[in-house]
Amino acid sequence: MQFAALIVDLAMVFVLLLAVWRDRARALQALKASLRMLVELFPFFILVTVVIGVVSSLLTFEVISGFISSEAGVKGIFTAALIGTVVHMPSLVAFPLAGFLLRNGTDVGSVAAFITTLTMIGLAMLPLEVKTLGGRVTLLRNLGCFGMALTIAFLMGRLL
Amino acid sequence: MKYLGETSGVKGFLLSIALGMLPTGPAYLAFPIxxxxxxxxxxxxxxxxxxxxxxxxxxxxxxxxxxxxxxxxMAARxxxxxxxxxxVGLAVERLASPLGKRTADVRRRTPPF
Known part of the structure; x- marks a missing residue:
């Protein structure tokens, strides 16, 4: 994670230097704009972090696997997708958990649904998404992604 | 915006996928972008x-x-x-703007950056 941040930061510095070199005035303007954006969005970033922290302390590894492995079929897939929506975790934690579930006999579709909603939809990120993209697009995007996760899950259950 | 704008077709879709694939970072960094x-x-x-x-x-x-x-x-998913x-992208676009407009008016909601 830290390594990825380093790469992103280096890329940012590089792009900024390039911008300054091309057009100093516009680069300065862009810097001001991004500073304003940071100030504007900062409370939302804090909110996202806090919600993720609280949720992950409540829903531990065991709780999640208990929920998901208890049911199979349509209901199992739906439950798994819902849990994936609520919970938020880095993929480096999520994939080992999913692997653990799969090895312990959880339905392939449920695991796929869980992983897909986990990475695509975050309840904690909703305020930020509404703020940046607007309510309508946010609502439709999340519904669309949820439907997409369910579709992927059903098809994977059929295929594998 | 020639590449991602209103008249961009399949190339725009592919470019969007490529743009999303490359950077690493949590999803909440993607929203401002x-x-x-x-x-x-x-x-x-x-x-x-x-x-x-x-x-x-x-x-x-x-x-x-x-x-x-x-x-x-992994491959199947x-x-x-x-x-x-x-x-899904096309469906959301269609539902988000019933009048057939392909772009969103976000000026009121977002800070002028």
Whole structure:
């Protein structure tokens, strides 16, 4: 994670230097704009972090696997997708958990649904998404992604 | 915005996927970028595709998935995701703007950056 941040930061510095070199005035303007954006969005970033922290302390590894492995079929897939929506975790934690579930006999579709909603939809990120993209697009995007996760899950259950 | 705007077709979809695939970072970093693109007149479909790709079609993420869930699982999920991302993007765009407009008016909601 830290390594990825380093790469992103280096890329940012590089792009900024390039911008300054091309057009100093516009680069300065862009810097001001991004500073304003940071100030504007900062409370939302804090909110996202806090919600993720609280949720992950409540829903531990065991709780999640208990929920998901208890049911199979349509209901199992739906439950798994819902849990994936609520919970938020880095993929480096999520994939080992999913692997653990799969090895312990959880339905392939449920695991796929869980992983897909986990990475695509975050309840904690909703305020930020509404703020940046607007309510309508946010609502439709999340519904669309949820439907997409369910579709992927059903098809994977059929295929594998 | 020639590439992501109103008249961009399949190339725009593919570019959106590529844009989302490359950077690493949590999903909440993608929203400000998406908002900036929308403001500059990118198609809603392309933005939705970009966000989906950002969260689901990451190269490093697929490698972790391969390691923990196996080739079959990873390949099947990746293929299905890629196939579904574009239809979902188009559907969201269609529903978000019933009048057939492909771009969003986000000026009121986002700060002038």
């Amino acid at each position: 998406a908002a900036a693109l929308l403001r500059k007149g990118a198609r809603i479909a392309n933005i939705v595709i970009f966000l989906s790709a950002w969260s689901c079609i990451k190269l490093p993420q697929e490698l972790v998935e391969l390691q923990f869930l196996g080739l079959e699982f 990746l293929l299905l995701t890629i196939m579904l991302v574009i239809p």
